[in-house]
Amino acid sequence: MNKLVLASNNAGKLREFAQLFAPLGIELLPQSAFNVGEAEEPHVTFVENALAKARHCAQATGLPALADDSGICVTALHGAPGVYSARYAGEPKSDQRNNDKLIADLAGKTDRRAHYVCVLALCRHAGDPQPLITEGEWHGEIVATPRGEGGFGYDPYFYLPKHGCTAAELEAAEKNRISHRGVALQQLLRKLRENQNP
């Protein structure tokens, strides 16, 4: 497989995947290059939404498609916003309003634990009966005051005690090495290699 379509319209994800794929010798094309519209994400699990996006994109392009469904799960909010992270503060999607709502919802709560989840789904074609699926998690805490200019989404509020900084303060390469997305992609690449060398 030397060409893949990325089934996402999120500029932050596109940036991170471009960097992650750069050394791999796999051409990664954004679905916008094929005028693929946004897929429905009607499901209550990351894995089902990831599959829906990958299948929709493979169908529309005739090429293998990789989708990322991700979000942040906050312990004190019983796992919310979870699969609804992108639309937490309603439509149209806005990172700023999502972050404001998250901080408001956590006001007065002492348990600040949260983790990112990323599920990747790779459909080699629209009817692929055996899509590759992997998952990564990244654990941290929500801070009330944003820090850093990097990353995207909830990153300025996602604090990593081990690193003493937020995800938005990490170098892009460091985030990709340890993030939910980076971990899920390493697993996906391992599965791809196993499939090619049975």
Ligand SMILES: O=c1nc[nH]c2c1ncn2[C@H]1C[C@H](O)[C@@H](COP(=O)(O)OP(=O)(O)OP(=O)(O)O)O1
């Ligand atoms: O590393 C991350 N750093 C910060 N925020 C993140 C990250 N990873 C996911 N997130 C947040 C952003 C968005 O609020 C939601 C993903 O929602 P999700 O539906 O998967 O993506 P999306 O609608 O933005 O784009 P698309 O579906 O076209 O890929 O989780």
Ligand SMILES: [Mg+2]
């Ligand atoms: Mg989405």
